[in-house]
Amino acid sequence: MTSAPQIQPKFLPGRHDLGVVAVGFSGGQPKGGVEAGPVAMIESGLITQLEEDLDFNVTYDGEVHSYSDLVPADDPDYRGMKKPKLVSAVTRQVSEQVYRHAKEGKLVLTLGGDHSIAMGTISGTAKAIRERLGREIAVIWVDAHADINTPETSDSGNIHGMPVAFLTGLATDKREDVFGWMKEDHRLSTKKLVYIGLRDIDKGEKKILREHGIKAFSMHDIDRHGIGKVMDMALGWIGSDTPIHLSFDVDAIDPMWAPSTGTPVRGGLTLREGDFICECVAETGSLIALDLVEVNPSLDAQGANDTVRAGCSIVRCALGDTLL
Ligand SMILES: NC(=[NH2+])NCCC[C@H](N)C(=O)O
Ligand SMILES: [Mn+2]
Numbered sequence: 001m002t003s004a005p006q007i008q009p010k011f012l013p014g015r016h017d018l019g020v021v022a023v024g025f026s027g028g029q030p031k032g033g034v035e036a037g038p039v040a041m042i043e044s045g046l047i048t049q050l051e052e053d054l055d056f057n058v059t060y061d062g063e064v065h066s067y068s069d070l071v072p073a074d075d076p077d078y079r080g081m082k083k084p085k086l087v088s089a090v091t092r093q094v095s096e097q098v099y100r101h102a103k104e105g106k107l108v109l110t111l112g113g114d115h116s117i118a119m120g121t122i123s124g125t126a127k128a129i130r131e132r133l134g135r136e137i138a139v140i141w142v143d144a145h146a147d148i149n150t151p152e153t154s155d156s157g158n159i160h161g162m163p164v165a166f167l168t169g170l171a172t173d174k175r176e177d178v179f180g181w182m183k184e185d186h187r188l189s190t191k192k193l194v195y196i197g198l199r200d201i202d203k204g205e206k207k208i209l210r211e212h213g214i215k216a217f218s219m220h221d222i223d224r225h226g227i228g229k230v231m232d233m234a235l236g237w238i239g240s241d242t243p244i245h246l247s248f249d250v251d252a253i254d255p256m257w258a259p260s261t262g263t264p265v266r267g268g269l270t271l272r273e274g275d276f277i278c279e280c281v282a283e284t285g286s287l288i289a290l291d292l293v294e295v296n297p298s299l300d301a302q303g304a305n306d307t308v309r310a311g312c313s314i315v316r317c318a319l320g321d322t323l324l
């Protein structure tokens, strides 16, 4: 008996090929411990479940990458960004890792790590899908935060609050060692970006969202319409013929179920709403990549187990586990 999903993937020739990248990286924010997120999820049996229960043919190098060889000798703040050279070098490498899997037609699962790593994952799939299918990807960003600060609008200087700005080209830099490696073919259109779960957006971010007409469903929208209607609207905006990269920050889930994360915000998604979002994306058959980030087992030690479980559940749901 198997519970393998009966989803017909639209953009993946290797129907059940899954590339896994484990990114043990915390340099996009100041709190230690988020580099241990991937180990915690893998040790709880996630990869085995994907192979045995969901019948995926998993390609995983068996390593949680720490990228310690990429630590620069000096890394002063630049345009207010903290650890700019380190985050740039790590995300560049993640981009290449993800690109290789996606170029071969695999679905790519990346376990983080803080959300700065999405600069690597999304740039990698955007480039690979352009080359492989001549198509632009859409991104569904599930998060309490918009992570669209530019270096200039950010109050914290933490790069995990900026990945979307660089990915959409709203922030750029000429310095090759500070995200200058990101080129046009790595980028994402602001028209193909949809947020779900927002509830803690900085002033400068609100302005960016408004000025660029970026589609966003906040917790308020979810309360008003219900998660079912919101998912219809979100997927309707993207359209049924577009490859989807789902980037899921575990802090989108309410701290009641996922407290062990660096920037928890109350009033979030229920565990079921989080899983439901993923199930709806799985049903489309358009999923080409998934990130699960910001699980930090060392914060709120009591809730670490719940947070890891929530993360694993999100991954399984996005890969079709709970669909009949
Ligand atoms: N990936 C995250 N958890 N991001 C939190 C970002 C918080 C805040 N907006 C900042 O720019 O610092
Ligand atoms: Mn967040």
Ligand SMILES: [Mn+2]
Pocket: 115, 143, 145, 147, 160, 249
């Ligand atoms: Mn985030």
